[in-house]
Amino acid sequence: xxxxxxxxxxxxxxxxxxxxxxxxxxxxxxxxxxxxxxxxxxxxxxxxxxxxxxxxxxxxxxxxxxxxxxxxxxxxxxxxxxxxxxxxxxxxxxxxxxxxxxxxxxxxxxxxxxxxxxxxxxxxxxxxxxxxxxxxxxxxxxxxxxxxxxxxxxxxxxxxxxxxxxxxxxxxxxxxxxxxxxxxxxxxxxxxxxxxxxxxxxxxxxxxxxxxxxxxxxxxxxxxxxxxxxxxxxxxxxxxxxxxxxxxxxxxxxxxxxxxxxxxxxxxxxxxxxxxxxxxxxxxxxxxxxxxxxxxxxxxxxxxxxxxxxxxxxxxxxxxxxxxxxxxxxxxxxxxxxxxxxxxxxxxxxxxxxxxxxxxxxxxxxxxxxxxxxxxxxxxxxxxxxxxxxxxxxxxxxxxxxxxxxxxxxxxxxxxxxxxxxxxxxxxxxxxxxxxxxxxx
Amino acid sequence: xxxxxxxxxxxxxxxxxxxxxxxxxxxxxxxxxxxxxxxxxxxxxxxxxxxxxxxxxxxxxxxxxxxxxxxxxxxxxxxxxxxxxxxxxxxxxxxxxxxxxxxxxxxxxxxxxxxxxxxxxxxxxxxxxxxxxxxxxxxxxxxxxxxxxxxxxxxxxxxxxxxxxxxxxxxxxxxxxxxxxxxxxxxxxxxxxxxxxxxxxxxxxxxxxxxxxxxxxxxxxxxxxxx
Amino acid sequence: xxxxxxxxxxxxxxxxxxxxxxxxxxxxxxxxxxxxxxxxxxxxxxxxxxxxxxxxxxxxxxxxxxxxxxxxxxxxxxxxxxxxxxxxxxxxxxxxxxxxxxxxxxxxxxxxxxxxxxxxxxxxxxxxxxxxxxxxxxxxxxxxxxxxxxxxxxxxxxxxxxxxxxxxxxxxxxxxxxxxxxxxxxxxxxxxxxxxxxxxxxxxxxxxxxxxxxxxxxxxxxxxxxxxxxxxxxxxxxxxxxxxxxxxxxxxxxxxxxxxxxxxxxxxxxxxxxxxxxxxxxxxxxxxxxxxxxx
Numbered sequence: 001x002x003x004x005x006x007x008x009x010x011x012x013x014x015x016x017x018x019x020x021x022x023x024x025x026x027x028x029x030x031x032x033x034x035x036x037x038x039x040x041x042x043x044x045x046x047x048x049x050x051x052x053x054x055x056x057x058x059x060x061x062x063x064x065x066x067x068x069x070x071x072x073x074x075x076x077x078x079x080x081x082x083x084x085x086x087x088x089x090x091x092x093x094x095x096x097x098x099x100x101x102x103x104x105x106x107x108x109x110x111x112x113x114x115x116x117x118x119x120x121x122x123x124x125x126x127x128x129x130x131x132x133x134x135x136x137x138x139x140x141x142x143x144x145x146x147x148x149x150x151x152x153x154x155x156x157x158x159x160x161x162x163x164x165x166x167x168x169x170x171x172x173x174x175x176x177x178x179x180x181x182x183x184x185x186x187x188x189x190x191x192x193x194x195x196x197x198x199x200x201x202x203x204x205x206x207x208x209x210x211x212x213x214x215x216x217x218x219x220x221x222x223x224x225x226x227x228x229x230x231x232x233x234x235x236x237x238x239x240x241x242x243x244x245x246x247x248x249x250x251x252x253x254x255x256x257x258x259x260x261x262x263x264x265x266x267x268x269x270x271x272x273x274x275x276x277x278x279x280x281x282x283x284x285x286x287x288x289x290x291x292x293x294x295x296x297x298x299x300x301x302x303x304x305x306x307x308x309x310x311x312x313x314x315x316x317x318x319x320x321x322x323x324x325x326x327x328x329x330x331x332x333x334x335x336x337x338x339x340x341x342x343x344x345x346x347x348x349x350x351x352x353x354x355x356x357x358x359x360x361x362x363x364x365x366x367x368x369x370x371x372x373x374x375x376x377x378x379x380x381x382x383x384x385x386x387x388x389x390x391x392x393x394x395x396x397x398x399x400x401x402x403x404x405x406x407x408x409x410x411x412x413x414x415x416x417x418x419x420x421x422x423x424x425x426x427x428x429x430x431x432x433x434x435x436x437x438x439x440x441x
Numbered sequence: 442x443x444x445x446x447x448x449x450x451x452x453x454x455x456x457x458x459x460x461x462x463x464x465x466x467x468x469x470x471x472x473x474x475x476x477x478x479x480x481x482x483x484x485x486x487x488x489x490x491x492x493x494x495x496x497x498x499x500x501x502x503x504x505x506x507x508x509x510x511x512x513x514x515x516x517x518x519x520x521x522x523x524x525x526x527x528x529x530x531x532x533x534x535x536x537x538x539x540x541x542x543x544x545x546x547x548x549x550x551x552x553x554x555x556x557x558x559x560x561x562x563x564x565x566x567x568x569x570x571x572x573x574x575x576x577x578x579x580x581x582x583x584x585x586x587x588x589x590x591x592x593x594x595x596x597x598x599x600x601x602x603x604x605x606x607x608x609x610x611x612x613x614x615x616x617x618x619x620x621x622x623x624x625x626x627x628x629x630x631x632x633x634x635x636x637x638x639x640x641x642x643x644x645x646x647x648x649x650x651x652x653x654x655x656x657x658x659x660x661x662x663x664x665x666x667x668x
Numbered sequence: 669x670x671x672x673x674x675x676x677x678x679x680x681x682x683x684x685x686x687x688x689x690x691x692x693x694x695x696x697x698x699x700x701x702x703x704x705x706x707x708x709x710x711x712x713x714x715x716x717x718x719x720x721x722x723x724x725x726x727x728x729x730x731x732x733x734x735x736x737x738x739x740x741x742x743x744x745x746x747x748x749x750x751x752x753x754x755x756x757x758x759x760x761x762x763x764x765x766x767x768x769x770x771x772x773x774x775x776x777x778x779x780x781x782x783x784x785x786x787x788x789x790x791x792x793x794x795x796x797x798x799x800x801x802x803x804x805x806x807x808x809x810x811x812x813x814x815x816x817x818x819x820x821x822x823x824x825x826x827x828x829x830x831x832x833x834x835x836x837x838x839x840x841x842x843x844x845x846x847x848x849x850x851x852x853x854x855x856x857x858x859x860x861x862x863x864x865x866x867x868x869x870x871x872x873x874x875x876x877x878x879x880x881x882x883x884x885x886x887x888x889x890x891x892x893x894x895x896x897x898x899x900x901x902x903x904x905x906x907x908x909x910x911x912x913x914x915x916x917x918x919x920x921x922x923x924x925x926x927x928x929x930x931x932x933x934x935x936x937x938x939x940x941x942x943x944x945x946x947x948x949x950x951x952x953x954x955x956x957x958x959x960x961x962x963x
Contacts, residue, residue, distance in 0.1 A: 031660060144543040144562060147524055149485050149505040176659050188545070188564040188583045190603060193658040198581060202561040203520040203539035205898065205918035206843065208670060208700040208816050208934075209500070212480045216501040216520075219456045220485030238819050245702070245816055478696075478937030497936050516950060518936055519920055537936075537952060538920065556952040557917055576917070576955055594954075 033265040036098075036354030036364065038166050038257040038301065038324060043274035045257070046308040048421030049414050050430065053400045061399040068395040069405040072319050074296045075157060075226020075249040078218070082226055082249075083135055083157050085319065086115025087391045088406060089309055092254075092300050092323035093139045093159065093230070095121025097183040098261035098354065099327075101128050103363040105376040106330050108132030110383025114391075119159060119321075122172065122197060122261075124186045125151040132380075137228065140217065142171070142198040145187040149220055157250075158217055159228040160210070162201075162239075165258030165275070165301040167267045168232030172197035172260065178357040180366040207242040214247045228252050233273040233301065237281035240297070244289050250296045252321065253282050257302030259324040261364070262355030275301035275312075277424040280411075283316030292316065293407075306393020313394070314409035315425060329386040330379040331361045443468050448475040452482070462488040464508075476502075478518065483511050486528075503530045506547065522549045525566055538575070541568045544585065550639040557594065560587045563604055569639040579606055580616065588635050590643050598651055606651040607632055609643055615651065622652045670816055670828070670841045671697025672921075674902045674932035676809040676909050676961050682928055687805030691797045693931070693938040694812040698793045700841075700934055701814030704827035705796040706788025708837040708904055711807040713783045716746075716757040717834075720778040720786045721770060722824055723752060729775050730754050740769045751799040752824070753778065753787050763834070776825065781835030783807070783906050788827035808963060811904050811932075813839040820865040830868045832861075833875035835906040840867040841919045841934055845897035870895060874903060888912045888958045900953075902932050908962035917955030924948040930961050 011017065022033065054060040061068060075082035091111045096104050098121060105128045111118045117135035124146015130136055138155030140147065152158065163169065176192045184191040204213045214227050229243040230252035243251045255275025260268065279299055286292040299312045300321035309320045324332075333341075335348045340360035344351065354364035362373030398406045401413045415430040416422035422435035434441055445455045455473060462468065471492045476482050480499035483492050486509035494502065497515030507526040516534030525544040532540075535553035542558065544566025551559075554572035558580060565584040573591030580596070582604035592610035599616020605628070606619075615621075624645075632645035673693035677683055687709065694705060723729035726749065734747035737756060746757040754775075758766045763780060770777055779786035787800040793814045797803065813828035820826050829837035844850075847866035850873060854861070859876050861868045873895065877887035884903070888910050891901065900919045903910045911932055913921055924931045924939050926948045931939055939945045953959055 144524060144564070147543065148526055148545065149487065149507060149524075152505070190658070193602075193655075194660055196581070196600065196657070198562070200918070202558065202580075203501075203523050203542040207818070208841070209519075209920070211699060212500045216481040216484055216504050219452065219481040220505055222457065222460070223453065235819070242816070242818065477940035478935060497940075499935055499937055516936065535950065535952075537922065538918075554951075557955065575952070 034262050034355060035265050035268070035352040036259060036261050036263075037268070037352040038259040039269055039272075039274075040352075041269055043256065044276050044418065044420040044424055045274065045302060046276060046311040048276070048418045049311050049416055049425055049427065051310070051314075051397050051401060051413055052415060054402045058402045060402050061404060063396060063399055066399065067404055068399050070391055070395060072296070072407070074228075074298070074319065077249045077291075077295055078247065079157075079224060079226040079249050080222070081156075081224045083117060083137075085117060085135070087387060088313060088319035088394075089303070089387060089390055090116050090137075090298065090319060090321045091118040091326050092258070092321040093119035093121045093137070093161065094323055094327075095123035095261060096126045096129065097121070097123035097145075097178060097187070097366070099363060100365055100371040100374065101126060102371050102374045102376045103327075103330060103379070104129040105132050106374065106379035106383060107326060108136070109376060109380025110326075110329070110387065111135075113380065113384035114387035116387065117156065120155075122161075123183065124148075125155070126186075130154060132376075139230075142201045143187070143195075144202065152217070152225075153221055155225060157226040157228055158221070159230050159252060160214065160217070160248075161230045162210075162243075163230070163232030163234065163254070164260055165232045165254030165256050165272055166260035167263045168234035168272045169199060170263060170267050170271070171199040172263055178355065178366050183366055207246045210243075210246040226250055228298070230254060232256075232258075233275065233278040234271075236273070236278040237285045240282040240285040241289060244286065244291050244295050248295060250298060251282065251286075252298045252300065253278055253317075254321075255299070255301030258300050259327075274424070275299065275303075276421060279312060279315040279317060280424070280426045286316070293318065306390040306395075307397060309390055310394040310397040310406065310409055311414065313406055314413050315411055318407065325386070326383055327363055329383045330363055331374060331382070332359070332363050334361055337361055442470040442472060444472045444474060446474040447477065447479055447482070452479060456481070456484060459483055459486050459490070459492060459509075462486075462490050464488055466490065476515070480518070483509070486511070489528075497534065506530060516553065517551075521551075522547070522566075525549065535572070536570075540570075541566050544568070548635075548638065554591065560585070560604070563587065567635055569635055569641060571639075571641055573610065576613075577616070579604055579619075582606070586631065586635060588632065588639075588641075588648070590641055598653070600657060601651075601653040603653060605631075607648040608651065609648045612649075612651070618654045618657045619651055620654045622650045624648070624650045670839075671700030671814040671934045671938075672811070672839050672841050672900065672902050672932065673697060673813075673934075673938050674809075674811040674839075674904075674909055674911075676930040676963075677807075677928065678930070678963075679928040683808060684806040686807045686810055687801075688803045689942065690810050690812050691803045692941045693933060694793045694797055694802075694814060696937045696940070697812075697814045697934060701816045702792055703817050703822045704788065704790045704815045704824070705793035705813065706786065706815075706827045706829050706839075707797070707800075707802055707810060707812040708779065708784055708786045708829040708831070708839075709802070709805050709807045709810040710781075710783045710835075710904060710906065711785060711805065713906075714757065715760070717760050717763055717766070717780060717782060718785055719756045719758060719763075719766060719770065719780050720784075721754050721756065721775040722778050722788075723754075723775050724824075726752050726754070729773070733773065733775070736773075737766060737769055741765055750787065750801065752789060753800065755785050779829075779831035779837060781831075781906065784831070784835045784837060784904065786829055786831055786837060788813075788829065789824055790822055790827065809904065809909055811837065811839050811902050811909060818843055820863060823863075825863050826865050828867055829904070830865070830871040832859075832868070832871040833878065836871070836875055836878070836903065838867060838871035838874060838901060838903045840870055840902075841900045841921075842898035842914065844870060844895055844899060846895065847897075850895065866897075870899065870901060871903075884908075884910055885958055885960055888960070892956050900934070908960060910958060910960040911953050912958045913953055913955050915956040921953050922950065923953055923959070924950045 256272035557575035596616035598619030
């Protein structure tokens with residue numbers, strides 16, 4: 001007898017298995033999900049932009065023979081000692097504490113070999129990273145963990161962190177497992193307790209106060225160091241303009257794909273703007289103040305390749321910064337640890353519980369046994385190689401567009417594949433001379 | 442005695458001169474005249490010199506001080522002695538918001554009142570306030586001692602870590618995870634020493650001690666509403 | 669994000685010096701707000717209504733304005749042109765027709781009052797004060813503002829003080845976080861703002877509460893419940909001035925009082941030249957607490 005035809009079981013798009021698993025997890029534990037990394041949802045990104053390249057109307061430069069410069073100077077506005085980098089890609093702030101000492105050392109080694117800077121994080125400056133980083137940016141954060149005038153003076157630049165792309169307007173939480181004796185000592189905290197980070201600085205609020213804070217930092221360091229101001233991608237036009245008005249030498253703009261050591265998943269996925277959408281408003285603010293290229297703009301959040309770098313520069317950035325990509329270059333989420341990722345209930349590429357301190361790759365951990373898995377010398381070489389590849393890729397594209405310096409890339413060298421990207425990057429949809437919001441249409 | 446006049450010499454030169462003093466300097470006595478509420482006066486000092494500021498200062502006076510003794514003969518603006526490492530800062534008048542914020546060491550002696558967020562995020566500094574303090578004082582305070590001869594405003598010691606708070610007068614309200622604790626012998630001894638060093642007219646027995654209940658130290662669902 | 673100053677004189681003899689004292693206070697707050705500056709001065713009442721207007725093309729717009737307005741109102745109108753601003757004196761009962769006439773002529777009304785005059789422009793505080801000759805102005809009290817614009821445009825209309833009712837004005841340091849919603853709530857009551865500025869919403873809120881019968885104290889009290897975000901407000905009325913800070917109270921505020929005056933400023937620096945400041949009572953206003961002085 002024929003069976004009655006049956007409808008196939010149908011999963012809800014709204015209540016997917018993934019959504020339901022999170023509801024069950026929340027119901028069982030009573031706490032939001034905390035994780036590391038940046039936004040995982042798909043957002044319009046640099047992939048949605050293409051370079052036009054040269055042909056007859058424009059002339060390309062010969063690869064490998066004709067020079068395409070990549071150097072960048074950060075902090076030319078007020079600082080007596082600006083930072084000169086060989087390549088326009090820097091290592092974003094990641095704390096000792098979130099990362100192991102070996103990982104920080106590897107970042108310093110790789111960046112120094114490639115001719116660029118690294119950045120401290122929320123936890124102070126270690127001798128390892130100062131020793132291994134030729135150029136080191138010292139972050140000035142709400143927690144002020146480990147903050148002291150000696151480290152301020154031995155830094156090459158100071159980055160006042162107002163926000164991060166992963167969590168504009170948010171603080172942080174580092175769970176007790178990673179607050180080991182050394183981490184606790186640097187942060188003046190008891191060992192093993194959860195570390196709660198404030199969302200605002202303890203002694204200033206707003207741009208009018210920030211101006212005075214920057215004055216103090218300059219007075220303490222003799223007006224030598226470039227002062228960066230780092231903002232999360234929230235209201236990039238206003239925030240960039242206000243950072244400039246407050247006296248910043250450099251604005252660091254971090255879009256929502258930018259990572260973090262540990263924050264609520266709901267925050268990472270639902271607050272802030274995609275990196276692609278942040279650049280043009282920030283550049284517009286610099287233009288409106290007559291400060292484009294006078295105050296340098298460093299863009300971060302989801303930068304992965306020389307193509308991403310070239311596109312960010314074309315949209316008006318002076319340099320980019322990488323965090324997550326640098327960790328991957330060191331060995332984060334490497335498939336060779338797949339068996340151990342599975343034991344943790346995850347898989348290669350998806351591991352993001354950086355705050356729990358059980359990283360099989362030995363990078364986001366303070367466990368002495370796990371830390372040993374990362375050889376800082378070899379990992380530093382991998383980072384150097386990766387930075388070199390990014391730079392070569394960026395030069396390849398710049399030469400193809402006829403540029404003898406990567407900073408000469410322009411928005412007009414780009415077209416967009418999607419309406420969204422065209423609107424956000426304010427470049428024409430491929431094959432047209434139009435983008436949504438373009439004046440005159 | 443060396444005199445630096447802020448109405449004639451610019452701030453950069455005043456600070457650079459003071460910052461250039463080394464541990465073995467013979468010029469140990471300095472006076473800053475006409476501060477008129479200027480910001481970042483005598484910041485980043487790093488020698489055992491004595492600086493007297495003849496008047497009131499703006500933001501961040503004595504910021505990140507090491508070793509120096511800085512005496513403000515007036516009131517101090519926001520963030521006086523912020524992130525102090527060591528040394529002594531004395532304020533004859535009142536201190537504005539964030540006095541001693543994130544301070545890691547040394548002694549901040551405020552003869553008048555301090556306003557809100559006194560000792561916010563302090564990390565080892567000793568702060569003695571002869572008058573009263575404002576709201577949210579010792580928020581997220583990690584280490585060190587805050588001694589208040591007068592009263593404390595709302596939400597004292599909110600999200601406190603291991604700093605010790607001593608208040609002689611009333612406390613308008615305690616912040617999340619801050620509780621009154623037993624005054625033990627070692628606390629009385631500590632108080633006696635701090636009161637003596639700051640010339641405070643008070644007896645250790647008159648104070649109450651407040652500290653962390655340590656309930657926020659590791660996340661517990663039953664305390665989620667305190668976050 | 670800005671600098672605020674305010675001065676309320678208790679001693680009659682100081683009144684000729686009000687503008688001079690306020691100008692010095694204003695200029696010290698330049699670093700906090702270099703974009704634009706403004707001042708509201710409460711001078712002598714003359715039995716007339718003062719309407720302060722502004723024009724970007726004053727020569728053309730103010731020529732014959734007094735005569736034309738006088739004709740329209742059927743009463744003589746005196747006019748004092750001060751740079752881009754002009755103060756028109758009209759009969760007390762002529763507010764509505766005068767404002768309708770000025771609206772039609774396309775000049776911008778900065779404020780209306782029996783004693784209040786408002787002067788504000790884009791530029792450095794010292795330049796703005798010089799353009800209007802603020803130093804020479806006398807009066808019983810006044811408030812001033814230097815602006816570092818956060819989200820709304822750097823224009824004359826975006827400068828503070830904002831006045832949304834007769835003899836009332838407001839200056840603000842901070843950033844309101846629910847001003848768009850409040851703007852819509854006020855609009856439903858028929859109260860419309862002219863700019864995208866958050867402070868103007870604060871001013872309109874206070875005026876609307878007073879128009880509904882609240883005292884100034886009650887209206888300021890209401891800001892604590894109905895306005896969200898960060899604010900230090902200083903507000904002026906014909907007979908006094910008031911101060912209120914939000915409950916978080918992160919933005920700076922300091923006050924000084926002697927037998928001669930009450931002064932407000934964002935920073936102590938603004939007080940450095942005030943007479944007798946060495947012995948004044950200097951304190952910081954408490955959060956979520958309304959302060960008010962009346963003559």
